[in-house]
Every structure is written in C-alpha cells, then in structure tokens.
Amino acid sequence: xxxxxxxxxxxxxxxxxxxxxxxxxxxxxxxxxxxxxxxxxxxxxxxxxxxxxxxxxxxxxxxxxxxxxxxxxxxxxxxxxxxxxxxxxxxxxxxxxxxxxxxxxxxxxxxxxxxxxxxxxxxxxxxxxxxxxxxxxxxxxxxxxxxxxxxxxxxxxxxxxxxxxxxxxxxxxxxxxxxxxxxxxxxxxxxxxxxxxxxxxxxxxxxxxxxxxxxxxxxxxxxxxxxxxxxxxxxxxxxxxxxxxxxxxxxxxx
Numbered sequence: 001x002x003x004x005x006x007x008x009x010x011x012x013x014x015x016x017x018x019x020x021x022x023x024x025x026x027x028x029x030x031x032x033x034x035x036x037x038x039x040x041x042x043x044x045x046x047x048x049x050x051x052x053x054x055x056x057x058x059x060x061x062x063x064x065x066x067x068x069x070x071x072x073x074x075x076x077x078x079x080x081x082x083x084x085x086x087x088x089x090x091x092x093x094x095x096x097x098x099x100x101x102x103x104x105x106x107x108x109x110x111x112x113x114x115x116x117x118x119x120x121x122x123x124x125x126x127x128x129x130x131x132x133x134x135x136x137x138x139x140x141x142x143x144x145x146x147x148x149x150x151x152x153x154x155x156x157x158x159x160x161x162x163x164x165x166x167x168x169x170x171x172x173x174x175x176x177x178x179x180x181x182x183x184x185x186x187x188x189x190x191x192x193x194x195x196x197x198x199x200x201x202x203x204x205x206x207x208x209x210x211x212x213x214x215x216x217x218x219x220x221x222x223x224x225x226x227x228x229x230x231x232x233x234x235x236x237x238x239x240x241x242x243x244x245x246x247x248x249x250x251x252x253x254x
Contacts, residue, residue, distance in 0.1 A: 004036075005117075008029075010204055012047075034072045040080065042082070044200070047081065053090070070098055079099055080103050085121070117195065118198045120201075187211065188216070197231065197236045205218045207220075226242075
C-alpha cells in the first residue's frame with residue numbers, strides 16, 4: 001500500500017439526540033478529509049458506544065455520521081473498520097450506510113510508504129483486562145449470545161447493551177492516565193518483531209511512544225482528546241483536530 005493513511009478510534013458515538021462531546025467535531029474532521037487527497041481511512045473500533053444489527057434491524061440516530069462516511073467513500077477514500085468491544089456486531093447495514101468494509105480481525109498488518117504497520121483495537125492484548133477478557137469478551141463474541149440477543153425487544157436490548165458499555169468504561173477508567181504496562185509490552189514486542197509502527201485504540205489514551213527504532217501510537221478518542229494518526233511520506237504522526245477553526249486546522253501532538 002502507498003499514499004496517505006489516516007487512523008482513529010473510540011468515538012463512542014451516542015444516538016441523536018443524546019448529547020455527545022465529539023460527534024460534531026468528528027463530522028467536521030471527516031469533511032476535511034474529503035476535501036483533501038484521498039487515501040485509506042482505518043477506524044480502529046468503538047466508533048459507536050453501542051451497535052447491534054440483526055434481521056435487517058440496526059440502531060437509529062447515527063445517520064449524519066454514517067452519511068459523512070459515505071460521502072468520504074464516494075470521494076475516493078477507502079474506509080476500513082475494525083470492530084471494537086462496543087460495536088463488534090456491525091454488519092451489512094453499517095457497510096451499506098457508511099461505505100466502509102468491516103475487517104473482523106484482531107490485528108491487521110499493513111505497509112505504507114515503506115513502513116510496516118500493525119493495527120489493532122487493543123482489547124485484551126498482552127494480558128490484563130481480566131474483567132473484559134474473562135467475562136465480557138467471550139459473551140459478546142459468542143454466536144449463541146448473538147443469536148439470543150437478536151431475539152430481545154429493541155428497548156430491552158439497548159438497555160442491556162448500555163449496562164455492558166458502562167461496565168467496560170469502568171474497567172478502562174483506571175487505565176486512562178498512562179499506557180497500560182501489558183499493552184506497552186505487547187507493542188514493544190511487535191516492534192522488535194519488525195514493525196515500524198504499532199497503532200492501538202481501546203485505552204482512550206492519546207500517546208506516541210518511541211520504542212527501539214519504532215513507535216507505538218495510542219490513538220486516543222473523540223470524547224476528550226479528539227486525536228488521530230496519519231502515515232505518509234515515511235512518517236507516522238499523532239495529531240489533534242480543532243474544529244473551531246473554519247479550515248478544520250490540524251496540529252501535531254507532541
């Protein structure tokens with residue numbers, strides 16, 4: 001792969017009209033990409049705080065963001081989506097509305113401009129996250145659980161999903177201020193294995209950590225940090241987006 005590649009994760013979008021601190025900023029960001037050179041956009045999970053679709057049914061209240069993604073895809077961008085722990089159940093309805101292709105893999109190996117890249121949402125990597133790995137993850141990704149969940153009335157399903165989302169946020173809260181040691185070790189091992197750039201989400205931490213000739217970029221979120229990464233010209237940078245500027249000004253996180 002060559003050219004421009006953009007990555008972000010963990011927007012945790014709530015359905016309209018529920019307020020969200022980053023929804024409008026994310027839409028402006030997507031429009032700014034559409035106005036520039038097309039490339040690859042990778043969404044590394046948890047775009048939605050909750051998404052489940054079954055038998056042609058999908059959540060409502062996300063139409064504006066889905067339309068922005070579709071417009072971006074129609075302009076020539078290639079959009080790929082790695083489901084996270086909050087939106088693992090995305091499917092055809094999401095792909096049709098957004099123009100994105102779902103890549104249901106735990107890690108993805110890429111190459112841009114000569115840089116070897118490893119991308120992951122990050123949940124459960126390197127050990128730790130015991131509450132999620134041992135309890136929530138097996139339930140969320142079990143085909144029987146998915147089949148049973150699809151039988152619930154929509155209101156009950158959304159209430160149950162909200163309780164699971166709350167549990168996940170409580171698990172992550174203690175990790176928000178620093179890179180989890182288990183994830184840092186996993187990323188360092190991946191760099192030692194020959195990757196130049198490791199990109200992860202899930203922790204909501206925005207950080208760029210050099211490691212023995214490579215870099216681990218933790219993508220942050222669109223709840224408070226409003227950060228994303230770009231790879232191009234042999235460089236990988238973590239950046240923040242300021243939607244208050246009419247031009248959608250972009251600044252580099254240092």
